Amino acid sequence: MYRVLQDWNNLAAGCFAETWLSGAGPFGIHNPRIHLDVLPLAHSIVSTHDAFQDHPWPIIFREMDRSYPGEKFILTVRDEKAWIRSVLSHFGHQSTELRRWVYGKGSPKSNEQIYLRRYRQHNAEVREYFRERRDDFLEMNFGRGLSGRFLRWHETS
Numbered sequence: 001m002y003r004v005l006q007d008w009n010n011l012a013a014g015c016f017a018e019t020w021l022s023g024a025g026p027f028g029i030h031n032p033r034i035h036l037d038v039l040p041l042a043h044s045i046v047s048t049h050d051a052f053q054d055h056p057w058p059i060i061f062r063e064m065d066r067s068y069p070g071e072k073f074i075l076t077v078r079d080e081k082a083w084i085r086s087v088l089s090h091f092g093h094q095s096t097e098l099r100r101w102v103y104g105k106g107s108p109k110s111n112e113q114i115y116l117r118r119y120r121q122h123n124a125e126v127r128e129y130f131r132e133r134r135d136d137f138l139e140m141n142f143g144r145g146l147s148g149r150f151l152r153w154h155e156t157s
Contacts, residue, residue, distance in 0.1 A: 029098040039063055058122050059102055062129060075126045075139045082143070083119060084112050 031037060038056050046068065053076070057064070061073060087108045091099070095106030103118045105111040130137030 029096040032097050034097050035101045043067065055098055055102060058126075061126065065129075071136070073126070073130060073137050075123065075137070077123055077139060077141050078143055080116055080119065084108070084116055087115060088112070 034056075038060060042056065042060055042064065046064070065071065065073065091108050093107050093109045097106065099108070100106035103111070103115050105114050108115050126137075127139070
C-alpha cells in the first residue's frame, strides 16, 4: 500500500504543517522564505510517504534524487493547452510566494506564457537530468493511457 502525499496544498495531513515557521501559514505557500525553507521541510516528510506530486517536488527533484539514491522518478506531462487551462482554473488571480518562486510570477492570470515557458523548461530539465538513467525514470502522458513500459517499470521497482 502506498502512502501518497497528493500535493503541496494537501500537507495538513499532519506531516508538514507543524514544521513551518510560525506565521508561514498552514501550508507555507505564502512563506516569503519558501526558497530557503523548502529542502529541510521536504526532507522532514520524505520518510513518511512513498510518492509525491505537484509543487515543490518538480523544483527540488535533483536535490531529492541526490539525497535518496535508487528512488524512481515519474514525469507526468499533458497537453500544454489543457495544462494552462487547468492552472488558470485552479489559481486564476491568486498569487502565492510558492508560485512566485517557481514561475517568477505569483499568479498565472495574465502570465500564461511565463507559466508555459516554465512548464516546458521543467519537462526538458527532467528529461535531460535522467537521460542516462532510463531505469530510474519514466515519462507518462495520462491523456494517452498507461503504457506497457509503465507496467514493466513498476514491476521491477
